[in-house]
Amino acid sequence: VEFTVWADDLFMSVPFLVTMAKATGRQQYLDDAVRQVQQFGKYLLNPQTGLYKHGWFSTTQQQSVAYWGRANGWVAWATAELLKALPAGHPAYKKIKRAFQQHMAALLPYQAPDGMWHQLLNRPGSYEETSCTAIFAYAMATGVQEGWLPQRFKASAIKAWEAVAAKIDSNGVVHGICQGTEIGDDEDFYLHRKTINNDPRGLGAVIMAGTAIAALQEQTLQH
Secondary structure (H helix, E strand, O other): OOOEEEOHHHHHHHHHHHHHHHHHOOHHHHHHHHHHHHHHHHHHEEOOOOEEOOEEEOOOOEEOOOOEHHHHHHHHHHHHHHHHHOOOOOOOHHHHHHHHHHHHHHHHHHOOOOOOEEOEOOOOOOOEEHHHHHHHHHHHHHHHHHOOOOOHHHHHHHHHHHHHHOOEOOOOOEOOOEOOOOOOOOHHHHHOOOEOOOOHHHHHHHHHHHHHHHHHHHHHHHO
16 A cells, blocks of 8 residues: 555665665764654654554554564664664654653563563464564663673573574474564454464574574673
8 A cells, every 4th residue: 555654664774774874974864864763753653652653644543453573573673773772862862762661661561471572462372483482582681681681681681582593493493483464454464374484474584583692691690
């Protein structure tokens, strides 16, 4: 649909803008990344739940129906990448950090007892999904390590990583990654999305989660 806002696009833009800022030394790229995070929040965040909808339609001026797991993952990952690059003295730093903290806190109640998050975050009957769980593990571990999140998030991050690691078989194949997904018109659409072994939409997240957890555990040992 023309002029649709997708949560996925935040991850496609912010890391690139951060990289451009580092490569060129030009502040404008960081400022644009800040603007992207804030504007995506304006259109996709539901303040009542603290979670992000998958999309927003200009034709109806309405958010889409679903709290898709990986959509929230893209927002979390993009925001973490921005925070790592944003100087603490930047005028928007505190607002971006607060948005990240509130999102992470909103996710905690939806983590399943085994450490996973679901394909639809607020639907415990939906299947447990590997890519969003890996991204949340990465975001929370990074948040604790960087001092953006309190230590209580460490247990959730480690539990999430252990659950993700259990989805990797002896041949290194990662299971339970939702296939590429457009914005569905109803929740049923998401409930029936297939999972694909080693789908690239989740492999990078799994690698990043593993390295973030390892760094967090090493930091703990050093202290």
